[in-house]
Amino acid sequence: MAEEKESAEAMISEIHKQITDAFDVFDHEFNKTVDVREVGTIIRSLSCCPSEGELHDLLAEIEEEEPTGYIRFEKFLPTMTKVLMERRYRPIPEDVLLQAFEVLDQEKKGHLEPEELTKYMSEEGEPFTQEEMEEMLSAAVDPDKNVILYKDYVGMMTVEDN
Missing domain, CATH: 1.10.238.10 (EF-hand)
Known part of the structure; x- marks a missing residue:
């Protein structure tokens, strides 16, 4: 049981690292935010291929109540972790x-x-x-x-x- 827990934690840790690395490439101000227009590129760099409709729904989920044009890392990370864990938006074979x-x-x-x-x-x-x-x-x-x-x-x- 402990081994499974460690394995899951290692997997989540690896996913967090991938998401953080991809996000940081577009965090030009180094303030843990990215331009909302770049989120699709970040998501696709993580080997996810959402349709425009799916991307729009995802943005609605992670955007602030009052849209600012920026996405904050602390809202992006949990949502993208869930997306990657569920293997959503996989590329078409x-x-x-x-x-x-x-x-x-x-x-x-x-x-x-x-x-x-x-x-x-x-x-x-x-x-x-x-x-x-x-x-x-x-x-x-x-x-x-x-x-x-x-x-x-x-x-x-x-x-x-x-």
């Missing part, structure tokens, strides 16, 4: 991403045209902004062939789940 691209590639040609992907990503589900689309395409489009070789892109997108 590579095979599932690949299947999604294969559904879009109706002609089974092994790639998508940038225009095709832009159309899907801006018209379906939670639409990407123009800036998000440009950022994604800059990484996704093969510079020599000017198409998205999605098998290669999926490999770049996936995060090892540890």
